[in-house]
Amino acid sequence: MKVYIYILTLFVLLLLSCNTEESKVKKSMYYWKSEMDFDRSDADFFRETGIETLYVRFFDLGWDEAHGAIPTAEFKTRNLYLKDLNVIPVIYIINETLEKTDYNDIPVLAGRMFEKIERMYSDYCKGGAIDEIQLDCDWTESTQSKYFTLIKEIRSKSEKLIISATIRLHQIKYSKKTGIPPADKGVLMYYNMGQIKSIKESNSILNNETGKQYMSEIRSYPLPLALALPAYSWGIWFRNNEFKGLVHNINEKTIGTLSFLEKTFKNYYKVSTDTVYEGIYFRNGDIIRLESITTEELENAAEICSPVFEKNEKEIIIYSYTPENSKLINEKDILDIYSMF
Template sequence: MYVLIFTSSCRHQPSRSVERGFYYWKSKLQLGNSEINSLQQLQAKHLYVKFFDVTLANDGIGPVPVARLTADSLSLAQLRKQTIEIVPVVFITNESLLDNDSTALQQLAQNIATLLSSISKQLQQEQYSELQIDCDWTQQTKTGYFFLLHEVRKQMQQSALFKNSLLSATIRLHQVKYSGKTGIPPVDKGLLMCYNMGNLKNPATNNSIIEVDELKKYLGGLNSYPLQLDVALPLFEWSVLFRKNQFKGIVQTVNPSTLPGSIYSKQHNRYHFLVDTSISNIQFYKGDVLRYEESTAAVLQQAAAYIAAELSPVNQQTRILFYHLDPLLLSKHPTHELEALYSRFHQQ
């Protein structure tokens, strides 16, 4: 009996197969040596590239595409040389789905397919293995969004670019926790976005990008989520500006740690301005507060360990992405750190 108990306790779960990739979220695909080298060193073979956004027109009548992708020919050549696959991503705002009937959504699916074809022609891309739709849908827009996904799939089946491709959708944390209300999208697989989880506009929030305790509040039932899931983790940082305890916006161009010490007092990750000042063409006033948020190596490791353990057993193969590929962010997250995060998902 003791031998049997000892033997069973030493059994290991089979390791998970992990594919590696990054998001690229700029309107021009232009890669420098640092980005190419990082992809090569990490053996990351999948680059999820935002091709365009779909948002409401300025007049509020119907959704329109904006921020259309352009690409540097040298960057495309380098990606092909490294056999790095491009996966097109289309970002759709939730607001653009609020007032669309089935006819309008069918037309939107056709417009999406047409623009994907046009951009792909410029990129000299002949075929893709996957198309991803990124939308933070809600219970209110669920019906329209899921109908749109069906229509997008119909367009894919008629296109040489996507005829044999998977259709995936991004999944936010609240869409896992409240899946009974928000529903399960009609796609082949999902991409779990493990960032932007806190209340950005709340002055009391510590880090709206990623906190493990906040992650656990949403993903307790992750192992029963029915879709196969890939996972995205954040590498980015930003500062959040508050004035008189009111949210004023995200500040990307100012890192508070580089400010002269004489103009602020610091409490944890909050920088309280002591004087009026202008930095990077942004006006700050005495009493303003900048809350600096980042995704540290320690927090990312804790998050990766938790998610890897919670993923459903159906996820014997998963793709891990970092958001996003950028030389400055890569300089703050060295290769060995990212390698450790990728490797963490082999364990179950």
């Protein structure tokens, strides 16, 4: 009898151990603004949600006709709360920059980029060696060779450096044309699915019916993949039914306080008088389409994606964190999303 109880106990412990391993999820978020002014409430949010890793956009790699490839939209902060987090630098590479950069200049460019990332990491983060750098680029067939060479060159700057690359859904579907980046891992961007410039599009951020169509290709993709899910909102600005640009710092709560907007249909708003908002000059008759993600849509996305991301060590990255979003995002909802993997 004692032997039976011992074996049963051992079996239960092994079962619990397996379940614990299967449910291991690395909880991460993106931070995409150029400035950061965190306070104690932000630190509390990360602690209470168990988020230990923050992917921070350090700069964009833009183009200047006089100086060539240059950093733009550089990240700056004065507070020390990043010292408590595992920060992974992200560099957004504008595809036009690759188009205009001479292939022979790639090694020098990679060196300059790495040195700048190191300086910024030392100034704003824990310091020491950088474990990982993420490169974000919507590369094309014409820029594939330059981009892939840039990845290899940056990776060669440190023996233990991990390079991750963002992967868009169309780069999954047409991987034979776009190629597989020579990175250590990828991050699947499960958002930006629709026709953002079309006035007829209802929500370009997330369409789970569209997302379902990519699952088989995702399963067979040769790179290990983390998953990035959307938790943000923005406005899409139209004039005479033509796309004009994006409107940031706008959501379902703030849009109701804007007296120059009249709701016309579902998530469409009409500008009723000439005005300036967020540095944009709007004219009477302009249209703003508010795009946001509901908790139900995010949970549905997690349900669709979770069977595809079955590896023991999973990383789920929420895009994106801002102090304003922390007041809009329910911490329980965020934890529920992570728990679905």
